[in-house]
Amino acid sequence: MSQPLQFAVFGHPIAHSLSPQIHQAFARQFGITLEYRAIDAAPDAFAGAVKHFFNEDHARGANVTLPHKSAAFALADERTQAATRAGTANVLTRLADGRLSAHNTDGHALVRDLTERHDLDLRGHDALLLGAGGASRAVAWSLFEAGVQTLTIVNRSPEAADTLADAIGEPARVHTRYWEDLANIGSFDLIVNATSAGTLGQSLTLPMSLAGSRAACYDLAYGKSAFAFLAWARAAGARYAYDGLGMLVEQAADAFELWHGQRPGTEPVYQSLRAQGS
Template sequence: MSRHPQFAVFGHPISHSLSPLIHQAFAQQFGIALDYRTIDAPADTFAEAVKRFFEQEGGRGANVTLPHKAAAYALADERTQAATHVGTANVLTRQADGRLVAHNTDGAGLVRDLTDRHDLDLRGHDALLLGAGGAARAVAWSLFEAGVQTLTIVNRSPQAADVVADAIGEPARVHTRYWEDLGNIGCFDLIVNATSAGTLGQSLTLPFALAGARAVCYDLGYGKSAFSFLAWARAAGALHAYDGLGMLVEQAADAFELWHHKRPDTEPVYQQLKAHIA
């Protein structure tokens, strides 16, 4: 076993993950020799693999991606407020006393990408969130806390959307509509796609009327998985159409800071990744 603290990303599948590249690039900024690897863990072995990593292999921190974010949250001894709001975790940190802490940095990563990288002031925006899964829950809380004027959540299963809205508990600002109503619920100036359609190779059939004249459209995915939604956004006349690569880098920076107590410069890493996946 290495004498260095170990870091990893858990997922299934995981070979496609950009996390090792991102964290190595961050580490190079500070001259840190980093041991960071991917761990492919099917759902039935995830808990055992996490326990082994932290208790036997010198693990100090881990990123967690699909399909394990809810399981990671359940495993933890402590949970941050952001993780508790969402009910999932994308980061695990082992404390000096051995306790495992669950964090969720997804929503904060999205907001920072929009506000810092793309210079968008979210206050006063009418936002539409497509999807109600784990990533959508993180995004919903963070958009609400960042000051959007209204947040409308639409999901093919309306019950899941209701759960997200009810958890926030601000019916005057956060509410749900049926997927079948997308054609007549008006237009929005921020539309966030948090569905799994692009990842699954499916295209979303959305009415152009959803996009306001100055709409910003954002897909939580990146690369091929974001292509269909971003093509729709441009065809609908959106002012800007962004993928989630910046969010990926920003949420990773939060994890890096939690583990190493240093804040990396995300912009050069973002530009490096854009070139890498182009």
């Protein structure tokens, strides 16, 4: 009996990860037998842990989450356009010649969750992106390409926001503002929280005036990490308030398709996770 193909998710911490459960659920849809494990690697041990994993004969791919996405990008031998734009990678794939390829599927996953699962047409929206780190860089281009009318990037460090806006290169539609100006920049149809505040257990104080009457508010985090932002969104009168669970499932599906050549159905897995309280 041949050994099953090996997959993993790297993070620190990682015990909370839903990725093993998601990938096993996808595999069952196709009758695929695989092993998928969560590997906790501190930042200084990440490169060695990845090398050790991919040295296994049956290792094929890995997902990467906080805090390793930038390190994963740096480790790779080749990188997709989406990964290069973001400067981060959430998927590593071992190629036939043993080299590692880096991908970033976060942006496409966010847009798919918003437009297909939640049936939002982003065209013509004025969008506010909170944060300018790796998570923001991963989704900014995808929001822009999905047709938002304007994209305003606000970050506590203005330089990072300016760098991201300059990289997109559409000054008529992509703007940056100072964090302290949030109370005076009007309202938005789409507000995406790409800061790490919720994940780190930090408070995120936002003015109620940001949410327009038809606003959709979206936190890239899910579960408890998104509670505070979603509570603010509802209090501010937003029409929709979503966490990033759907994005998590969609980016996992992208990785699964990359590795197995078949795209799994995501809605049953999403609904199952919701029913479990995720």
